[in-house]
Amino acid sequence: MNQPVISDEQSLHRSVSSSSRALPLDGVRRWSAFGQYRVPLIWLMACFVVSRPACGADGLPSAADGSQSAAGQQLAAKGWELLRTKPYLPPDFDAAVFSELWKVWEPEARNRAAAASPEERRRMTFSRYGLMPVPDEPDAKTALGYVATENSGWTMNCLACHAGKVAGRVIPGLGNSHTALQSLTEDVRLTKLSQFKSLSHLDLATLKLPLGTTHGTTNSVIFGVVLGNLRDRDMNVDRSRPSQTLTHHDMDAPPLWNVRFKTHLYADGFAPKNSRVLMQFMLLPENGPDKLREWEPDFDAILAWIESLEPPHWPFDVDQSLADAGRIVFDEHCARCHGSYGPDSEYPERVVPLEEIGTDPVRLRALTIVHRQWMRDGWMSHYGGDPVDVDPVGYVAPPLHGIWASAPYFHNGSVPTLWHVLHPGDRPTVWQRLENGYDQQRVGLEVQTFEAVPDAARTPWQKRGYFDTTKPAKSNAGHTFPDDLTEPQKMAVLEYLKTL
Numbered sequence: 242m243n244q245p246v247i248s249d250e251q252s253l254h255r256s257v258s259s260s261s262r263a264l265p266l267d268g269v270r271r272w273s274a275f276g277q278y279r280v281p282l283i284w285l286m287a288c289f290v291v292s293r294p295a296c297g298a299d300g301l302p303s304a305a306d307g308s309q310s311a312a313g314q315q316l317a318a319k320g321w322e323l324l325r326t327k328p329y330l331p332p333d334f335d336a337a338v339f340s341e342l343w344k345v346w347e348p349e350a351r352n353r354a355a356a357a358s359p360e361e362r363r364r365m366t367f368s369r370y371g372l373m374p375v376p377d378e379p380d381a382k383t384a385l386g387y388v389a390t391e392n393s394g395w396t397m398n399c400l401a402c403h404a405g406k407v408a409g410r411v412i413p414g415l416g417n418s419h420t421a422l423q424s425l426t427e428d429v430r431l432t433k434l435s436q437f438k439s440l441s442h443l444d445l446a447t448l449k450l451p452l453g454t455t456h457g458t459t460n461s462v463i464f465g466v467v468l469g470n471l472r473d474r475d476m477n478v479d480r481s482r483p484s485q486t487l488t489h490h491d492m493d494a495p496p497l498w499n500v501r502f503k504t505h506l507y508a509d510g511f512a513p514k515n516s517r518v519l520m521q522f523m524l525l526p527e528n529g530p531d532k533l534r535e536w537e538p539d540f541d542a543i544l545a546w547i548e549s550l551e552p553p554h555w556p557f558d559v560d561q562s563l564a565d566a567g568r569i570v571f572d573e574h575c576a577r578c579h580g581s582y583g584p585d586s587e588y589p590e591r592v593v594p595l596e597e598i599g600t601d602p603v604r605l606r607a608l609t610i611v612h613r614q615w616m617r618d619g620w621m622s623h624y625g626g627d628p629v630d631v632d633p634v635g636y637v638a639p640p641l642h643g644i645w646a647s648a649p650y651f652h653n654g655s656v657p658t659l660w661h662v663l664h665p666g667d668r669p670t671v672w673q674r675l676e677n678g679y680d681q682q683r684v685g686l687e688v689q690t691f692e693a694v695p696d697a698a699r700t701p702w703q704k705r706g707y708f709d710t711t712k713p714a715k716s717n718a719g720h721t722f723p724d725d726l727t728e729p730q731k732m733a734v735l736e737y738l739k740t741l
Contacts, residue, residue: 313545320546323539324398329523332394333441334429336382339395342366345431347700368676369702370428371419371456373404373411385411397443402459402494407553407646408679414550415646416494418457418654418674418686424702426452442525451489454712456705457674458491458654461522462507462604466612468524474619476530488607490714493654496647499640501548502580502588505630508652509605510592510637511613513627516540519547521621530620552643555739557681567737570730574722578638582741594635599719601653605636641741648685649674655710655717658685659738663723663731673707684735 343354343362346369354362367374367384375381382389386401401422405415430444443452450467453459466485473479492508506512519540520533572581580588595602610631616622617629636652650656660683661668669690678687694707710717723731 313549316542316545317549320539320542320544323543324546326388327539328388328390328396328398329528329536330396330525331441331527332390332392332396333387333426333443334395334433335438336393336395338429338432338436338438339366341432341436342370342425342428344435345428347702370421370425371417372425373400373406373417373419376411385413386417402461403497405494406677409677412553412646414497415553416496416654418493418649419676420453420459420494421456421702421705422459423447423452423454424456424705427701450487453491454705455491455654455708455715457649457708458493460489461492461494462607463487463489465521466608469521469612469615471526472524472615472619474615474624476524476533476620478526478529485609485611488603488714490603490607491653492604493649493652495639495652496552496643497547498550498552499642501550502640502642503590503637505590505628505637508636509608509630509633510590511608511630511633512616513622513629514544515623515627516544517621517623518616519544533620553646555645557739559739560736563733563736564740565737567730567733567735570726570734571737574726575734579641582641588640589638591638592633592635593638596635598635599721600636600651601655601714601716601718603714604652605633641738644741645684645739649708650685651717651720653715655708655715657688657708658683659735660684661717662720663726663735665718665721665724668710668717670711671707671709684739 343351343366345351346354350365350369354365357365366372372384373386375383375385382393383395384401385404386399387395387397390396400413402417402420403415404411404413405417405419406412407415426443426447430440430447433440433444446467450463451460466487470482470485471478471480473482495508500506500514503510504514506514506518512518516537517540520536524533578589578591578593580586595605613629613631617625617631622629644659648658650659650662656662656668657672657674658680660680669688671691671694672686672688673691674686674688679685680687691707694704694709698704698707709715723734726734
């Protein structure tokens with residue numbers, strides 16, 4: 242099976258914070274195109290907070306010029322090793338289940354899989370569910386987003402949502418715009434029943450809790466709400482807490498190499514950036530408060546690793562004179578919210594009020610003040626020691642480092658290319674991405690567009706392959722600021738964005 246390679250080596254130089262306290266991490270680390278990847282983290286759909294590393298051939302941080310501090314290198318190396326080797330949740334399924342998933346597919350796909358070799362059938366399974374192969378490890382037992390455990394178990398980690406690919410190249414830390422978690426879990430459940438095996442926590446949860454209605458997005462915010470509602474402020478399991486209203490909505494996993502520029506997490510910036518917040522998606526009842534406290538040093542190291550990550554560089558040609566013109570336009574019209582770039586770069590971390598940004602409001606309104614106050618008053622925020630915004634007014638304008646690679650755009654993943662971001666009136670109503678295509682001209686996903694979901698899409702798996710912006714929480718409206726620009730200005734900004 243052909244394995245995608247990691248992008249060109251990236252340098253980085255960044256201090257990190259853990260539990261709101263600064264930790265040194267200086268110098269340079271690099272990605273190797275031949276680096277090893279076996280990266281277990283938590284089941285999290287923590288799909289909000291893990292990023293992309295720069296590593297040597299063994300997957301550990303390296304100091305090419307010797308400038309990286311020993312303490313920073315050691316801490317980040319520990320975090321990397323924990324990600325590679327330590328599962329924090331029970332397995333979702335085993336190798337025997339994975340090998341027979343194809344048997345529950347629709348007839349045409351099932352017949353193709355039956356006639357395929359085992360290697361090709363595995364590739365088909367990865368493609369169907371948006372699973373990322375482990376780069377340079379053709380014999381890896383699991384996908385990049387899973388930890389191999391005892392009895393051939395597969396335990397999901399954050400890279401299930403935060404290892405994506407651009408033009409067929411796997412980039413850990415990139416949002417997985419291929420993930421088909423709902424479809425995978427439904428097929429796992431059917432396969433387990435056919436094998437007379439017990440169902441896992443995820444199999445059972447999805448009987449009531451949707452994991453995502455469109456491939457490439459997940460209902461991750463509500464995962465956190467449901468798990469948090471099982472705990473009191475001290476993280477004791479408390480099933481007597483009143484149920485909260487759940488507003489299910491799909492989210493696009495953001496490019497998490499930008500985490501290091503922020504002081505708060507999530508689209509509305511309500512949560513503090515600390516190692517405890519990283520743990521909220523592993524709050525299954527069997528992980529009691531003592532276990533969470535035992536694991537906290539692990540996540541201090543993991544946060545150090547996260548904050549050492551860098552975005553990939555644009556790998557194609559750039560019209561530098563056009564990009565230079567675009568920088569002038571960008572600095573005049575866009576930098577106030579998204580920051581400036583270059584030697585004197587600044588990032589304001591500005592929350593843009595909803596009435597100003599105009600993008601889909603469901604995500605902002607889905608989190609109740611009760612849930613936000615639970616985080617503010619409890620262990621997650623050091624009992625209020627780390628600031629929590631219980632009533633945010635809008636969405637954070639994100640940093641744009643590596644923006645070329647992080648399509649689709651907006652917090653709900655509703656806009657397939659940067660060209661469409663810059664042309665609000667031309668955004669497609671329904672679109673479907675090609676698996677490995679990349680649109681260099683429009684900068685983003687290579688897509689087919691439709692006025693409505695085609696009638697030929699009959700099965701749930703087929704329907705989830707289309708992003709329908711007419712559905713609740715999936716609007717592509719808003720962010721109409723580019724309407725103030727001329728067409729030449731838009732094209733110049735588009736070229737400049739490739740360079741960030």
